[in-house]
Amino acid sequence: MKITLVLSLLMLCLSGLSAEKSKEEKENELIDFSKIKDVIKSDGLEEAARKKSLIALDKKKKRLEKDRSRYNFPTEEDFWPFISEYWLVKNASILKWNVKKPDYGLDESLEQLLQSVGVFEVKFRILLVDSPNVFHFALPYKKNEVLFLLSIPFIRTMDLTKLEISILLFEDYIRIKQGFFEEMAMTKDIKSVLSSNFQGKKFDKTSLKGILERYDQIILTEGFNFKQQFTVTKEMEKILKNNLKFWNSYFSLLKKIDNLVKGNSLYEQYIKIFPSPELQLNWLSPN
């Protein structure tokens, strides 16, 4: 008796787990309209039955579409914030962002700078890291929102002012707006699957590994090229030259970085990532 009860309960649970069909679909399965065709035709019920089956068909279509959408690959807009944060989570131990940090008041200082240079309604997030391996970066993120990565040892060693730090971040903002990071990080595999659907296929995780490796390369070893740096520096010149205070701070910042990379072996790697502060100073100096 008990076994029968347990079995019937198990059967009920299993039937509950299977994909739910709509009421109309179930009715269509139970009634074979072809056998009573003549009767329902005379009663004018054929039209009603046809409408009902159309509704059932529509519901089935929607159910299948919903089921298929579960296998969607993110759109490019949704993908960048996700993958940038995923990279930060995966590299938490290398980056050392999980530490208690003092309040440097960077939010207010960057807000003021952005507003002063006419960049409005832009949200930002700054993640301070306690590692000298990463210097400063803007990672691909949401539209009208920027995610900055900033090394505490890097800004402390140079004893930067709040304005200089903000200008450093603003340079990263210009770099990300130029789309250099996305361009370099995007792989063929990922590009081909964005906004696609993988129902019936096995999702290949190696494509994600590929893009995470590109993040590693850009941030930790390869960085940007001369052409990209030139574009960014010239864009900075165009924007900051109107304000003498900002312009002088940008110069002083580049000089400080130049001295640091020449005098401190811990930061030699910097010129590989951002080539190079010395060249940037030359590009900006009037001949």
Add this chain to the structure above:
Amino acid sequence: MKKLLILFLVMQSSLAKDQSKVLDKVMYVNKIFAQVHKNPSKHSIYLTTTECGHPVKVYKLESKNKSRVLFNRTWKIVKVGSYDGYMNEEYLSDTKVKCFQDKYPKFFDSLGLEINEMFYWGKLYDQYVTGKSRAN
């Protein structure tokens, strides 16, 4: 000085006795993962990690005469499962948002996130310094 300190502590404890926690509303987690803290500080001990879309009971403080006591502008008093703690209000919405894991469930599942990754993801939001440039 000592007397003043004792007086202040006695007053604090008597004020706390006069206040009670009353269920205010149910809110929903709006970040991929978010942390519940033991105290209203992002450096406080983590009690549990919640996932986007998770309903959270939000409480308000009321004094004996039923008037609302302003507790904190940033932190909400919450109950998540068996945990009584605090959550940053930035991580909560009045209505359920369309979460990344709801939009792309199979993709998200296929990542096979480990528990420590979920925990770190929740911590990540506590570490951000946020701001916005406004057009005045």
